[in-house]
Amino acid sequence: MRTVRFDRRDHYRHKVFPSPFHARQQAHNELKVWSRWFDYLSVPAYTCAQMEYFAGRNACGVFDLTPMTKHRVSGPDALPYLNRLLTRDVGKIRPGRVGYSVWCTDEGQVIDDGTVFHLREGEYRICSQEHQIDWFLISALGFDVEVVEETHDVAALALQGPTSCATLKRMGLDGIENLTPFGLAHFDFQGTQLMVSRTGYTGDLGYELWIDPGHAEPLWNRLFEAGRLLGIKPMGSEALDLLRIEAGFILAGVDFMPAQQTVRPTHTRTPFELGLGWLVDFDKPVFNGRRALLAARERGPRYRLVRLDIEGNKPAHHSYVYSTRNKNIGWVTSAMWSPSAKANIALATVAAPHGEPGEEMRIEIYYQRELKWSRMMASARVVEGAFYDPPRRRETPPLDH
Amino acid sequence: MAKQYDAIVIGAGHNGLANAAFLAKAGLSVLMVEKNPYIGGASVSRNLYKDWIYSNCSYVCSLLRPEVYRALDLARYGLQVVPYGGSVTLTQDGDYLGSYIDPDASRREMARHSPRDADAEVRYWRDIMRQCRFIRQFLLRTAPDPTSFKPRDLLELLHLGREFWKLGESVMYDTMRFYTMSIVEFLDEYFEHPLIKAAHAGSGIIGSALGVMSPGTAYVLLHHAMGEVDGTAGAWGFARGGMGAIAEAMGACLRDHGGEIVTGSGVERIQVRNGRATGVALENGDEYTADVVVSNMTLPRTFLECMDPADLRPDFLTKVRNFKIRGSSGKVNIALDGLPQFTALRENRELMHTDMHLIDSVERLERAYDDWKNGIWSQDPYIDMLIPTLTDPTMAPPGKHFMSVFVQYVPPKVHGRDWTDADRDAFGQTVLNQIERYAPGFKNLVLHAEVRTPRELEAEVGLTEGNIFQGELTMDQLLFNRPIPGYAQYRGPVKGLYLCGSSNHPGGGVMAAPGANAAREILRDLRKPNTVPEGWLDD
Known part of the structure; x- marks a missing residue:
């Protein structure tokens, strides 16, 4: 169930919307400070940014990345389309793999960077910082392809840190330890599909978990249950920013202008x-x-x-x-x-x-x-x-x- | 013996007042003459009904140059500009497109109609802001004369060229197109949704006798986007107490620097002796002399009505006669007994505080223009209305409201003949009926309405044909071609005569830039220290 609704005229009464994980975030947010990430409430720090940072390097931290802009690309021309749109050879990203890429204007200037998930044969997800549907559709002219934004239809958590794999194993994700960096796998989770990719924004061992928003809270609960003895902690955006700088990762709007x-x-x-x-x-x-x-x-x-x-x-x-x-x-x-x-x-x-x-x-x-x-x-x-x-x-x- | 001044400024509108204040600040003895018994011109607050104050001409503030605001100390003289956020466009089927102060709420509102357009808006504003950044730096500069070999003109031209070059290849192409294309053509490059296009198109035709599909209207949109409130580009605000607060603050500044203001009698004649302006004769018989005479009147009013044609060159007069200053708009100022209920906004009070528009497609806007071409006011007019009293508590009794209704299109003549009172009243009814369609019961709230057609705008404010910009903002009448080629540097055709109104670069709107620029040129000719600030630039 999406938590961001703007199909009705009175959406303006909400300048910002709760994430599908909001109830859990609220319970953990001892500082009671919220920030905004586009349409969603986000947490800068739950208890202490420094401690959350160390969870990410010493045990594992959980970050809600639902607000990240996500697009689904499918159709017979998905691959040729993506090869038109992106600078890298998307053909090399096989099904079940993820690749990092940038896309540029006709003048060769970077519009944004992001990750391309080859979900299954001919079906892709692109995650990025900025909204892209205008440019993605402009670029789709002449391709038999469907491009839709699915930001609000997918809930996502990053689980990052040394004990992240152990946590997922305890959660019962069989064979998760065999997933190589930039690999993705699908699991059954309470009757829905859970996608797990070995990706992240911390430069450490880590995973990202993708699920329909209706199963967001159960996922969070299972994850924290599994990681309870492994030092799992919710992680806010301040900690994530420290982790990504250490990894040398750049951020649109901060390290370069889209x-x-x-x-x-x-x-x-x-x-x-x-x-x-x-x-x-x-x-x-x-x-x-x-x-x-x-x-x-x-x-x-x-x-x-x-x-x-x-x-x-x-x-x-x-x-x-x-x-x-x-x-x-x-x-x-x-x-x-x-x-x-x-x-x-x-x-x-x-x-x-x-x-x-x-x-x-x-x-x-x-x-x-x-x-x-x-x-x-x-x-x-x-x-x-x-x-x-x-x-x-x-x-x-x-x-x- | 008439009293001798250093300078006489004709017309106490915001440009005349700014001009006079900068001259007085430089130590000149300045006389301001104004035909109306009050100052302000089109930047005026009028008490025409009980305890109501109307901004009965201009009604919102964005273009007023902040450099002028500061240099004339207008805050100390009582001017306060309060920003209002957003806008709304109401459709005939009871829906709307809102724009909110909150950028995310705005994006979602646009996405409610078209997700793609919501995203395209980023690209659209980038391109508008690129053009604004380019043009903004020329607002407080005198346009160079491209035919002159004077070092100053050459340097200015070089500056213009260099800034143009700095835009980069693709933006240079865009700039050339931008000044000549229609607003609809421009919007087609960004948006797909008819309502989103219509909502953006309105500011491309305001004050212009052009349709949304006429070449040149893209620039008019830019003219409405290049202002700011407190550094927020493109933002608009209310002058607290009505637009007259701007003129009042400038008037107080002028008087504080020793300037005098004589109101209540218009200029009969700008006097010229031996090819030099020597002063003015007023309609009441008073005469004043000065070495410098500055006209804040429109170009045609200055030269065709207040000067002896024998003092002017025939080719000059021909160009003045052909200056494009066609009236295209009217204004209805309304005292309301309470807040109207717009069907579309029954649940949304927030958008009532904003700039409200009645339109839902560019085709409808174009048809409104067709009526103008046929010599009649639009029967289905485009309306741009605000209720300043939701923001400003000083303009009406508590619970009562003032509503400013700007209407387009309204021709300067009705089927080629002059406006009559009956025409005016019929036009007023057209407007009230149009609003009633969107807000049933509206007419019952109307306590008083002042209806202003181009006839009233010309007779009261002196705006020729009722053109709010003192001359249309088309490429042939911009920059060094404004008002007419060879006279773009505020100097008139006779020595000692200057022009400081919106007929001059950079054009209309309550900007005060033409007045300030003219003051700089006058002080330069008089070899007096310059009191006019330079534009605030950034990277």
Whole structure:
């Protein structure tokens, strides 16, 4: 049963709607603070963001990702359509597999990034941050394909952390330990279908669970029952944000501007400028933005999105980035002290040709102590890969940790 | 012996007042002359019935340049602009399309009609805002003369070119198209739902003698989107106490800087001696002299009614005579005994606080325009109405309401002849009947209605043909072509004569930019320190 209803005129009386997990969230939300994620109430933190973060790295945390925008793509031309829409070769995402991709405007500017779930032969789900139906339908011209938004018809939970697999095993999901990263499987759950994918936004061992909204609460209950002795905790968006920065994952609207809503023309980015050139497959003869991206590759990037390892312990929130010659070359988009990597880390945008791996930079950090603001210039180095990358992320079957 | 001033400004509308205030701030002795016994022009609050205050011409505020607001200290002189959120378009079958302050509620409301359009709205506003960002930076700048080799014009042209270039390839193409295409053509590139198109199309024709399918109407929409309230782009608000609060604050500022205001007698003649403006003669016989005479009147009124044709060049006069300033709208101001019940909004009070429109398709809008072409007011008119008293407690007794009803289309002449009182009353009935259709019982609430056709707008406010923008906002009359080529820098055809009304760049709306820009040019000619602020820009 969907909880978001706007088919009636009086929908305006609800500026925001409860998630299908709301009753459970409410019971756990000791801080009584709610935030908004598009149509839904979301929880920034249930008890303490830091503790919830550690659940995600030490045991397992549960995050409600129902509000994420979801689209279903089906029909005889689903694959050729997706190959037109997305930059990567979707043919390589076999049924039962999930792939990460971006999609671009004709000018080769990134509209959004997201995950493509090949649910079963010829049937796909695309998850993204922003609403996409306009662009998805514009791109569907000439394809025998059905594209519908199903955000409100699918309830979803992320279960992330070292004991996540053990929790699912205890829940009775037979063979879940054999699911490889970016794999998905279907299970029977109280007479409905539960889809589990080994995916997530934390760079750790973790799963995402997808079910019809009517079974949302029973799913939550079963999950918490199974994880009770394994340290399971509900996790709010603040903890998730820390986990995704440590993993080096970018967020639309934070680390880059989605092209469809960007007014200033130089503020959009190509996949190359976001470090996502590996998602662009020029072996495909036709896809949205191909011609512009060929030219962009030829020209070289205007910007680079970099991962920075910064000296000291003061998080570089909203900082400017300077070259070693003190030229202002960019700005930090996400920053934190990483409790797991024990490092001061950030994602930043810098003007090319800056941003080569290993390059030294200087970061202007402002920090406040007892109301007084101070400023420091910290050295930083461009690093590659995730800031924190535990081997259990790739283990199949995962140990019980 | 007539009293000598540094400058005389004719017409105490918001542009005239802003102009006079900036001149007075620079230390000039300034006289403002106004034909009506009150100031304000089209930015006016009138007490025409018991305890009711009507914003009886302009009725909402967004375009007023915040730089002018601040530089003239209008907040200290009592001006308060209170934002209202959203809008609603009511359909004949009793449904509506609302737009709420809350962006998610707005998106869902649009999705209620078309999920795809709700999403397309993001792309649509991006493209509108791109154009607004481009145009906004020229509002407080004088348009360059593209034929001039003066360094200032060349630099301005270079600036214009550079900013245009900065838009990027695809937006450059879009810009060229935007200024020449119709609002319907533009909307077709984004939306599929007829009601969503109609709701967006309205602001493409307001104040214009063009239909939604006429080329050039896309720009008119932009003109309504480029304002702001407190930095919120595209937002609209009410001036507390009615639109007259804007003029009153400007008037107080002017007086505070030593300016004088003489009301109650119009200008009979702008006096010219040896090719120079020397002052004004009023209808009551009073004469005032000054080295600078500034007209806030429309282009035709200034040159065809208040000057001796012998003082002007014939080609200039020809262009003035052909200046496009066709009236297209009317206004009905209503005192209500209580809140009307719109069938569609019976359960939704929230949208009553917003800008309400009666329309449901672009075809219906086009047919309303057909009537105008045939010389009659629209029999099924497009209505843009607000109840400011739901927001502003100062304009009517508690529980009673003022309703501002803007109506399009209304021709400047009825079947080629002048409006009569009977025509006016019939037009008023057409409007009341139209509202009654959407709100049964509405007419019983009407305590008093002031009906204003182009005839009244011209006679009372001085707007030629009743055109609310002092000249149409089409490409041939914009930027360096506004009001007419060669006269876009606020300087008239005789020395010492300046123009500061909305007939000039950047055009109409309660913006005060033409008045401010003209003041800057006058102070420049007089070699006085500039008191006019530069536009606030961002990246």
